[in-house]
Amino acid sequence: MATEIDPIAQFRLPVTKERVFRAAIAVADAGGIDALTMRKVADELDVEPMSLYYHVANKAAILDGMVEALVNDIEDAVGRLDPLPDTADWKTALRRRILTARDVMLRHRWAPALFESRTDVGPATMRYFDTVLGLLRQGRFSFDLAHHALHALGSRVLGFTQELFESDDEQSDEQSMAALEQMADQLPNITQMMMEIAPHARNDPESTLGYCDDQAEFEFVLDLILDGLERIRDTA
Amino acid sequence: MATEIDPIAQFRLPVTKERVFRAAIAVADAGGIDALTMRKVADELDVEPMSLYYHVANKAAILDGMVEALVNDIEDAVGRLDPLPDTADWKTALRRRILTARDVMLRHRWAPALFESRTDVGPATMRYFDTVLGLLRQGRFSFDLAHHALHALGSRVLGFTQELFESDDEQSDEQSMAALEQMADQLPNITQMMMEIAPHARNDPESTLGYCDDQAEFEFVLDLILDGLERIRDTA
DNA sequence: ACCTGAACACCGTTCAAGT
DNA sequence: ACCTGAACACCGTTCAAGT
Numbered sequence: 001m002a003t004e005i006d007p008i009a010q011f012r013l014p015v016t017k018e019r020v021f022r023a024a025i026a027v028a029d030a031g032g033i034d035a036l037t038m039r040k041v042a043d044e045l046d047v048e049p050m051s052l053y054y055h056v057a058n059k060a061a062i063l064d065g066m067v068e069a070l071v072n073d074i075e076d077a078v079g080r081l082d083p084l085p086d087t088a089d090w091k092t093a094l095r096r097r098i099l100t101a102r103d104v105m106l107r108h109r110w111a112p113a114l115f116e117s118r119t120d121v122g123p124a125t126m127r128y129f130d131t132v133l134g135l136l137r138q139g140r141f142s143f144d145l146a147h148h149a150l151h152a153l154g155s156r157v158l159g160f161t162q163e164l165f166e167s168d169d170e171q172s173d174e175q176s177m178a179a180l181e182q183m184a185d186q187l188p189n190i191t192q193m194m195m196e197i198a199p200h201a202r203n204d205p206e207s208t209l210g211y212c213d214d215q216a217e218f219e220f221v222l223d224l225i226l227d228g229l230e231r232i233r234d235t236a
Numbered sequence: 237m238a239t240e241i242d243p244i245a246q247f248r249l250p251v252t253k254e255r256v257f258r259a260a261i262a263v264a265d266a267g268g269i270d271a272l273t274m275r276k277v278a279d280e281l282d283v284e285p286m287s288l289y290y291h292v293a294n295k296a297a298i299l300d301g302m303v304e305a306l307v308n309d310i311e312d313a314v315g316r317l318d319p320l321p322d323t324a325d326w327k328t329a330l331r332r333r334i335l336t337a338r339d340v341m342l343r344h345r346w347a348p349a350l351f352e353s354r355t356d357v358g359p360a361t362m363r364y365f366d367t368v369l370g371l372l373r374q375g376r377f378s379f380d381l382a383h384h385a386l387h388a389l390g391s392r393v394l395g396f397t398q399e400l401f402e403s404d405d406e407q408s409d410e411q412s413m414a415a416l417e418q419m420a421d422q423l424p425n426i427t428q429m430m431m432e433i434a435p436h437a438r439n440d441p442e443s444t445l446g447y448c449d450d451q452a453e454f455e456f457v458l459d460l461i462l463d464g465l466e467r468i469r470d471t472a
Numbered sequence: 473a474c475c476t477g478a479a480c481a482c483c484g485t486t487c488a489a490g491t
Numbered sequence: 492a493c494c495t496g497a498a499c500a501c502c503g504t505t506c507a508a509g510t
Contacts (some may be wrong), residue, residue, distance in 0.1 A: 011346045014474085015474085015475090021386065030388070037501085037502065037503085038502080038503060038504085039501090039502080039503095047475075047476095048475070048476050048477080049476095049503090049504095050475075050476060050477080050504085050505095051474075051475050051476070051500095053504075053505090054350075054473085054474060054475065055474095058503075058504075059503065061503090065315065095280060107467065113352065114351055116349065116352055116398040117349055117353075123419060123422070124414040126416075126419060126422075126423055126426070127422055127423065129426065130422070130423040130424065130425045130426045131425075131430065133423075133426060135392070135424040137425060143428070143429040143432045143433045144433050145431065146455055147429060147433060148453070148457070150459055151397075151456070152456070152460055154397055154398075154399075155398065160400065161387075161390055162352040162390075162391065163390075168366045180362075183359060184360060186362075186363055186366070187362055187366040188366065188370075189366045189367075189369040189370045190362070190366045190369060191363065192274050192379070193314075193379040193382065193383060196288070197380050197381045197383060214259070217384070217387040220384055221384070221387055221388045221390075222386070224388055224461065224464045224465070225461070227464065227465040228460045228461070228463065229460070232460070250493085251494090265497085271481065273482085273484085274484060274485085275482085275483080275484095283494075283495095284494070284495050284496080285484090285485095285487095285494070285495095286485085286494075286495060286496080287493075287494050289485075289486090290485095290492085290493060290494065291493095294484075294485075295485090303487065363490080
């Protein structure tokens with residue numbers, strides 16, 4: 001039963017679920033999540049759009065698969081880290097894992113919004129949370145407090161927070177700064193804050209709202225939460 | 237120059253920006269954010285789809301307007317609360333404001349995802365943050381710490397956290413529970429947690445992952461953050 | 473088993489035109 | 492000033508058919 005072989009198909013890698021997800025990630029990396037269409041993913045794989053439906057049920061399945069693929073990337077990145085000394089405590093291990101997750105996320109700016117839009121949690125994500133839960137348990141957290149901890153960390157455990165003030169690339173910082181100055185009388189506190197903690201930022205188009213360092217803020221809040229959890233553990 | 241009057245139009249309210257936003261909110265309340273199309277919003281206003289473009293630039297402007305409308309709803313709800321005694325501290329005031337915001341959010345389940353997807357911050361939202369900043373300043377926070385505090389609270393200041401484990405209505409809890417049991421060997425910690433802190437939940441289809449109380453978790457984490465901030469303020 | 477072509481229903485939006 | 496009809500480009504997806 002020698003199956004006929006498509007003369008073009010034999011010169012390209014066969015389509016698989018995994019390759020569909022990776023192609024989708026490449027499309028999103030290149031053009032943002034709005035550019036992610038079935039037709040573009042198919043293009044990326046050198047295949048007709050309808051072929052995708054042989055491998056995945058629909059677009060939602062691709063979005064779910066992208067999330068799982070990125071969680072696997074995080075787990076791989078954590079695996080490549082130098083092993084921690086036996087003396088390392090839970091906070092060190094968890095903190096390092098979370099900042100590694102953040103490294104992965106920073107390479108896919110569209111990912112946070114995608115993660116938060118999904119409602120189905122896949123097996124890779126489940127295992128990720130199970131591992132984090134294990135770290136907390138090693139840190140002598142009760143299941144009850146560990147459960148609270150997962151809620152407290154939220155998406156931060158995967159290395160991101162969805163910033164409400166995220167500036168998109170369309171609107172320049174000069175523009176938002178100008179809009180802000182126009183409302184100065186209605187925003188007495190924000191205006192004063194801008195002047196006090198970042199007078200230099202008024203002409204610095206590099207920084208988000210003129211004065212935020214996302215990485216520093218991420219770590220500040222992360223430590224606030226980790227320290228708060230530790231304190232609760234030790235006083236309970 | 238007596239303008240002709242459309243005999244149908246005179247029996248319906250004139251379309252305005254505000255009415256477009258309110259109609260969009262009604263559509264999303266009824267059918268979720270995916271059901272929000274220009275055509276459905278127009279239907280809601282008893283008007284042709286193309287008429288909307290006379291009042292708003294595009295769909296993105298409607299989404300931005302919906303966010304602003306909800307922020308105004310929050311501010312109104314806060315305004316309707318009994319005034320706090322003069323002795324009330326910053327934490328009481330901020331906590332109450334945030335839980336009031338949450339009440340509004342709970343009436344619009346699609347709103348959290350929408351809020352997080354927007355990148356332009358409108359004037360009402362700006363004023364909201366300015367007010368929160370004012371509360372922190374009254375609590376003797378430096379601008380620097382108050383700024384950190386806004387990051388630490390994140391979307392929580394508007395009454396929501398985007399739960400990664402949010403169960404959608406399609407997939408029943410029995411289903412996710414069954415999927416979880418099937419992976420039990422790969423999820424030793426989660427499995428044990430489920431058995432330990434919520435053995436009763438295994439047959440309780442009412443609770444999210446079987447044992448989470450969202451409101452209680454929200455308040456737990458809120459207090460964790462507020463207390464942590466207060467501690468930093470007092471030791472700085 | 474794997475891929476494709478044609479077609480459908482639906483979407484946001486443009487443009488020129490109506491009153 | 493405010494609203495509309497026709498049309499366009501694009502989307503996810505179905506179905507029957509190809510090799």
